[in-house]
Amino acid sequence: MTESSKPVDFIREIIREDLKARKYDSRVHTRFPPEPNGYLHIGHAKSICLNFGIAEEFKGFCNLRFDDTNPTKEEIEYVKSIKEDVKWLGFDWQDREFYASDYFEQMYRYAVELIKMGKAYVCDLSPDEIREYRGTLIESGKDSPYRNRPVEENLDLFERMRNGEFPNGSHTLRAKIDMASGNINMRDPVIYRILHAEHHRTGNKWCIYPMYDYAHCISDSIEGVTHSICTLEFEDHRPLYDWFLNELKLYHPQQIEFARLNLSNTVLSKRKLIQLVQEGHVSGWDDPRMPAISGLRRRGYTPEAIRNFCDRIGVAKRDSMVDMSLLEYCIREDMNKTAQRVMAVIRPLKVVIVNYPEDTFEELDAINNPENTSMGTRKVPFSRELYIERDDFREDPPKQFFRLAPDREVRLRYAYFVKCIDVVKDSSGEIIELRCTYDPETKGGDAPDGRKVKATLHWVSALHSINAEVRLYNHLFTKINPGEESGDFKTDINPKSLEILRNCKIEPGLASSKAGDRFQFERIGYFCVDHDSSEGKLIFNRTVTLRDTWAKIEKSQKEK
């Protein structure tokens, strides 16, 4: 696939034009600028793929830069997890691991410069007063009484702010722009605030910290970024981004905004995600139901699938809601090609083959991956007592149900044709066992007389199978856009987002599998060994189901 053969998004279009015009000396340099105050999620993956992807495509660079200008919210643990996640997604920032805090001294000097130019002043207004003076969306603001302080006084005050002479909230440094601007960001924005807080990198060296708008453009400039790509809500901030760089006469990257990702049936705001964790609706950021990168990883998603998803959703400026089914499609597509097939019965129903000899078993050949024959074959033990899936038997089969039923013959995959001759129930009427006969002539799964069966079931040998726990995950939210109707996203939490099955029977060959190993459980879905597994107790997470035509038929039958 070459660049010219697929449609190009508007950002790549801009970059092509810039290259054509030899802007920025024909360099392309982007950056991914997370704040280390939380874990990365699939929405960040979109930005990561965009920024690192563009750098790769245009033979440029992408920096990893931590936007660490607020020590009250940021932690080193988040830095660690962010680096892990970006790396896991398959991107490499090489030696370009930067921190906005690396530039604090430089930023301070630029602030002094702004003061000297009469473009910034120290303001003594309280937070409440600043808000009052700012005006509203429709009324313009009014000038701070401190706006016209002499330069010398500003210089003195700013230095004393830095020296720790004032308490939090008592003073700010503000840019002197325009209190009447229709763009509220331009109404003398705060550029430094006093925060007596220990920073995870600079320790106690600073007690004043720059605000985002001021720090971000300068960081981009220092790093020689060419295209500073961010999300739509920063569009209103671009005039400020440009103002600082223009006033300071610094190298000037261009900010370009795109629409952040929204995914159906989940939430992607950091605030909501934190709430889910803190209130115990999920077990943590890496709960497999979380759209966090760590959650998706634990769920069994591959970096390839996520990158592919990010490619497919495109990049544009309009707000959108991407259907979760597209993400699911991407992981199925990847796993179909790569996952080893295996037989696992998650809701076991015992089957006795009455005409099969006791005290013996045989080993049958099974294909590891029909999509990739180089993955070879394996042996699967077959014996008189087996387990099949409870869903694969119906005493009174509805129309179009092709699976096992009384007097009906089906194939056991890679084994024999079997026919159900008796149904054993307990005193409460629940089916506890099926009695079947098998046809020895059909070994391997084909009948020499050419007769056909309409279904093939997976199975495991009762004696040889091993027990496992299987965790079935569904959408975390029942609504496409959680909280849209009620106003509270938590009212739409799916009470059935996790179902734990503790008595699953799996092929003996899986005994040696390790955390992170992925398999297709034939006819069920893709699964991944969870890191909660221990020796002798395997736990599998369902990554995603297989497409299920029968479930659709059944659903439409019920709806009739």
Place this chain on the structure above:
RNA sequence: UGGGGCGUAGACAAAUGGCAAGUCAGGAGAAUUUGGAUCUCCCAUUUGGAGGUUCGAGUCCUCCCGCCCCAGCCA
């Protein structure tokens, strides 16, 4: 009500004044030792609406409608 954006199918998303791509979802069928995967076909006479310019408009112009973002010493 000020400022900044955005409206193409159920969900994404192309189109750069010249026949409304592609993908997911959905539907029908073929084949099938996974009701999986695969393959074939169907799914916008029309681009938020109304006018206008033009031989020709999703694209240009005018007006209208709708949706999103902004009033942190968060990012």
